[in-house]
Amino acid sequence: MSALQEIFSLLDVADPYRAAPAGLRDLQLEALRERFAEKRRQIPILARRAKETGIEEIRSLDDVVPLLFTHTNYKSYPESFVDKGQWANMNLWLQTLCSPPVRNVRLDGVRDADDWLARLAEAGHHLFASSGTSGKCSFLNQTSKDLDVADRAYQLSFDAQNQTFRAANDRPAFVFFPEHGVHRLCRPNAHFWHRIAAPGQLHFLSSEPLRASPGIRAGQLRRALAAGTALPDTIAAFEADNRARQRLMSAAMDDMIDRIYELRHERMVFGVMWPTAYQLVQALRTRGVKDGEFHPETVLFLGGGVKGVQLPDDFREQIRKFFGVSPRNYSNSYGMVEMTGLNPFIHHRQAYAMAPWIVPLILDKSGEKLLDPQATGGVVEGRMALFDLLTDARWGGLISGDRVEVDFRPTDEFSGPLVLSIARYADLEEGEDKLTCAGTIDSYVRGSIAA
Amino acid sequence: MILIPHFTRGEIRIAADVEHRSRSQSSKVATPRIILDELVWPRHEPVPALDLPVLEVIDFLAELGQRLAFDRNEHLQEALEHMAQFSTLDSRILENCYRDIASLFDRRAVIAEAEQSLGTLDVLDGWVAKNPLYPQCRIRAIPPRLVHVLAGNAPIVPPISIVRGAISKGVHLLKLPSNDMWTATAILRTMADIDPRHPTTRSFAAVYWKGGDAAIESALYRSQYFDKIVVWGGEAAVRHVLKYVGPGLEMLSFDPKVSISMIGCEAFASNAITVEVARRAAADVIGLNQDACSASRFHYVEGSVEQADAYCEKLVDAMGRDTRYGPGASNLLPPREVCEQLDMMHNLEPLFRLFGRYDGRGLVIRSEEPVSFSPSGKLVNVVRVASLEEAVHYSTVATQTVGVYPPARRLSLRNALASAGAQRIVALGEVNSGGFGGKPHDAGWPVHRFVRWVSEEGDDSCETLQ
Numbered sequence: 001m002s003a004l005q006e007i008f009s010l011l012d013v014a015d016p017y018r019a020a021p022a023g024l025r026d027l028q029l030e031a032l033r034e035r036f037a038e039k040r041r042q043i044p045i046l047a048r049r050a051k052e053t054g055i056e057e058i059r060s061l062d063d064v065v066p067l068l069f070t071h072t073n074y075k076s077y078p079e080s081f082v083d084k085g086q087w088a089n090m091n092l093w094l095q096t097l098c099s100p101p102v103r104n105v106r107l108d109g110v111r112d113a114d115d116w117l118a119r120l121a122e123a124g125h126h127l128f129a130s131s132g133t134s135g136k137c138s139f140l141n142q143t144s145k146d147l148d149v150a151d152r153a154y155q156l157s158f159d160a161q162n163q164t165f166r167a168a169n170d171r172p173a174f175v176f177f178p179e180h181g182v183h184r185l186c187r188p189n190a191h192f193w194h195r196i197a198a199p200g201q202l203h204f205l206s207s208e209p210l211r212a213s214p215g216i217r218a219g220q221l222r223r224a225l226a227a228g229t230a231l232p233d234t235i236a237a238f239e240a241d242n243r244a245r246q247r248l249m250s251a252a253m254d255d256m257i258d259r260i261y262e263l264r265h266e267r268m269v270f271g272v273m274w275p276t277a278y279q280l281v282q283a284l285r286t287r288g289v290k291d292g293e294f295h296p297e298t299v300l301f302l303g304g305g306v307k308g309v310q311l312p313d314d315f316r317e318q319i320r321k322f323f324g325v326s327p328r329n330y331s332n333s334y335g336m337v338e339m340t341g342l343n344p345f346i347h348h349r350q351a352y353a354m355a356p357w358i359v360p361l362i363l364d365k366s367g368e369k370l371l372d373p374q375a376t377g378g379v380v381e382g383r384m385a386l387f388d389l390l391t392d393a394r395w396g397g398l399i400s401g402d403r404v405e406v407d408f409r410p411t412d413e414f415s416g417p418l419v420l421s422i423a424r425y426a427d428l429e430e431g432e433d434k435l436t437c438a439g440t441i442d443s444y445v446r447g448s449i450a451a
Numbered sequence: 452m453i454l455i456p457h458f459t460r461g462e463i464r465i466a467a468d469v470e471h472r473s474r475s476q477s478s479k480v481a482t483p484r485i486i487l488d489e490l491v492w493p494r495h496e497p498v499p500a501l502d503l504p505v506l507e508v509i510d511f512l513a514e515l516g517q518r519l520a521f522d523r524n525e526h527l528q529e530a531l532e533h534m535a536q537f538s539t540l541d542s543r544i545l546e547n548c549y550r551d552i553a554s555l556f557d558r559r560a561v562i563a564e565a566e567q568s569l570g571t572l573d574v575l576d577g578w579v580a581k582n583p584l585y586p587q588c589r590i591r592a593i594p595p596r597l598v599h600v601l602a603g604n605a606p607i608v609p610p611i612s613i614v615r616g617a618i619s620k621g622v623h624l625l626k627l628p629s630n631d632m633w634t635a636t637a638i639l640r641t642m643a644d645i646d647p648r649h650p651t652t653r654s655f656a657a658v659y660w661k662g663g664d665a666a667i668e669s670a671l672y673r674s675q676y677f678d679k680i681v682v683w684g685g686e687a688a689v690r691h692v693l694k695y696v697g698p699g700l701e702m703l704s705f706d707p708k709v710s711i712s713m714i715g716c717e718a719f720a721s722n723a724i725t726v727e728v729a730r731r732a733a734a735d736v737i738g739l740n741q742d743a744c745s746a747s748r749f750h751y752v753e754g755s756v757e758q759a760d761a762y763c764e765k766l767v768d769a770m771g772r773d774t775r776y777g778p779g780a781s782n783l784l785p786p787r788e789v790c791e792q793l794d795m796m797h798n799l800e801p802l803f804r805l806f807g808r809y810d811g812r813g814l815v816i817r818s819e820e821p822v823s824f825s826p827s828g829k830l831v832n833v834v835r836v837a838s839l840e841e842a843v844h845y846s847t848v849a850t851q852t853v854g855v856y857p858p859a860r861r862l863s864l865r866n867a868l869a870s871a872g873a874q875r876i877v878a879l880g881e882v883n884s885g886g887f888g889g890k891p892h893d894a895g896w897p898v899h900r901f902v903r904w905v906s907e908e909g910d911d912s913c914e915t916l917q
Contacts, residue, residue, distance in 0.1 A: 045798060078803075092802075226849075
């Protein structure tokens with residue numbers, strides 16, 4: 001059995017976070033070698049990077065560092081390809097970053113990025129997309145097998161977040177996320193929640209599929225404004241549309257909150273991001289709900305970052321106090337769409353357990369050098385980079401914008417390392433005053449279409 | 452630990468009261484404690500230079516210029532030594548910039564700067580009647596109270612701020628940036644060596660605090676103490692200051708900018724001409740590590756794919772050679788995300804073509820439309836256009852300098868470029884050699900914008916009611 005097969009076999013156990021074999025790091029390195037040998041033949045950008053950096057094989061984890069991609073690589077397509085509907089060029093772009101051959105994709109009549117994604121799916125390329133604040137979408141390819149693997153991996157991650165709760169189609173569930181769409185989590189989420197909710201008691205925030213095009217449209221308009229070609233009526237119409245969409249969204253949110261209010265004494269399950277959870281608490285408070293009114297067996301699956309949201313320092317404590325359920329019923333995780341599955345929060349360790357198929361690589365702040373955890377007593381702080389061994393359609397190496405503290409010391413319970421804290425470098429660097437007069441047109445765009 | 456001197460109205464203070472750590476510096480630095488009261492000039496007292504004739508200010512600046520000759524000025528020499536830890540510029544380039552400083556204080560340059568901005572020097576010294584419609588109205592350029600939030604990427608910023616500030620006769624608090632904590636104080640210390648009690652010397656303070664520090668900025672940035680805050684670029688710096696702008700306190704922003712080059716088909720008349728055009732273009736790119744607002748980032752080239760590619764090759768070659776203000780060999784590279792985009796574009800040849808290597812000598816990406824990222828780290832985006840007139844469409848409100856080849860085509864492009872947003876149109880290769888004195892900056896006259904224009908009206912009968 002190859003090292004990679006051994007890693008994949010961890011998907012067959014009930015709790016891979018606790019069942020990974022001893023010597024996991026060596027097994028991961030071997031699996032990484034196998035991935036590199038295979039992917040460098042399939043992914044042109046990786047082949048080029050390997051050639052330029054002179055890396056012929058992975059002898060140690062240090063060799064992986066120059067081969068890591070940033071998340072922006074997956075939105076590196078020239079915007080004009082999308083603006084001008086050059087979908088054949090988009091396929092060429094996609095091919096530079098993925099291993100399966102991008103062939104036999106019907107492109108006739110494709111009007112927008114969502115049409116393009118649908119045609120790619122017909123040809124076996126199951127891309128997920130995420131729209132950044134830049135108005136440019138990331139597109140990440142997955143094979144059909146990647147999809148199934150991801151479903152299983154997310155399932156295991158959800159289970160590992162709460163050791164006692166198991167899905168049984170027996171209670172109301174409220175999910176503050178769209179049921180369908182281009183986001184990576186839509187599909188595994190839907191599978192998970194359909195197994196939890198009692199018949200007729202599953203409530204998603206929206207049944208409208210989450211689409212890639214609206215974000216792209218915002219980016220196009222922003223560029224047109226920057227270039228000086230967009231006129232004020234167009235901008236005003238766009239901003240009015242945005243407001244209308246926000247009104248619809250808050251109406252849907254109000255509706256959810258009314259139902260939750262009615263059922264608050266019953267046991268329920270919530271799937272909600274931290275900032276929305278705080279919104280929910282505030283809305284229920286204004287309806288007169290006091291701390292601790294919820295059923296003690298209510299379960300919350302929380303997660304997500306708090307990027308760009310204004311929240312009080314103690315928002316987590318406020319949320320916990322408000323629902324007042326047992327600490328183990330607050331599930332939380334660390335993840336990013338580029339990696340398969342999530343890393344569950346382990347209450348008694350106050351840390352996130354890394355999935356055994358994710359190889360964490362903690363780098364210096366500049367992202368150039370791998371830090372040796374042993375040099376600092378087994379706990380190391382630096383930039384989070386990782387290699388996702390499960391992903392087949394793409395190169396699994398990724399460098400993130402997160403500053404993490406990771407404990408590599410082995411424990412009886414977990415063979416993978418534990419992530420002790422997470423922050424974003426972008427937030428930490430606010431207020432630096434290394435001033436230069438050089439700028440870009442982005443500084444000149446204001447309003448809801450600003451990046 | 453490096454000690455950063457503070458300068459307040461002629462007095463130099465060096466102390467390790469406050470430690471600072473920033474990504475710009477490789478070692479820790481410390482400054483004296485900020486005493487807020489020393490950084491304001493109370494409004495009920497006239498500013499020190501109000502009654503000083505402007506010609507005396509000019510004499511003083513001219514003498515300062517003499518004393519700023521690099522080989523004889525130990526403050527500049529010391530600043531240069533320390534700047535290696537603060538600036539990303541090579542010491543050769545920094546030294547060339549420092550050697551230019553003296554000329555900025557040249558009498559003719561200072562007079563040109565004042566006269567072109569204000570029309571006449573007289574308005575600085577007294578009340579001048581010159582409006583034929585209202586002969587009984589006199590105006591004066593009243594010295595302002597200004598904060599200058601300096602940028603640290605170009606060593607010319609502190610000296611020209613000091614020259615313009617001195618001309619205005621106002622009082623000036625210079626907020627030092629973390630990437631240049633030395634140049635401004637070196638000049639002001641030289642000023643104090645001439646005369647620490649001179650009204651002009653007493654009109655300046657230069658100190659460091661961490662940009663955005665609300666405890667300091669909220670206390671100082673008030674209309675009771677200052678009229679205007681002059682901000683050099685940097686979107687974050689502009690946004691910090693905007694929080695404090697209100698009635699009585701204005702922001703005067705030298706906005707963050709992008710510069711471009713336009714290469715006409717005449718560049719391809721012969722191989723030798725293309726080589727020379729590329730050489731000139733490269734000087735406009737690599738000056739100050741391509742980190743200034745005047746550094747060219749996009750080149751619009753009027754020619755065939757083959758011609759554009761030939762130009763790109765020669766441009767990469769030229770960027771690998773030292774110029775007075777730019778490094779040939781360097782460790783400059785575009786940011787990692789941009790390199791990834793370049794790799795991707797490399798794989799999409801012939802839609803794009805990448806020239807050069809990731810070796811610090813320079814890179815060019817050729818495309819049919821401008822790329823969506825901002826080229827930096829010795830990277831140029833060469834965009835092929837059917838005509839330079841068409842390329843004008845890529846000029847925006849963020850465009851600063853446009854270098855044109857052949858120079859004669861400036862004339863047919865200047866109206867369209869200026870109306871699209873460009874501010875300065877020069878012959879290709881002349882971005883960094885324009886000289887200082889008497890030219891607009893950021894589409895305005897800085898000294899004119901610094902001062903407060905006050906009118907005093909009425910006939911001179913001096914009638915008193917009995």
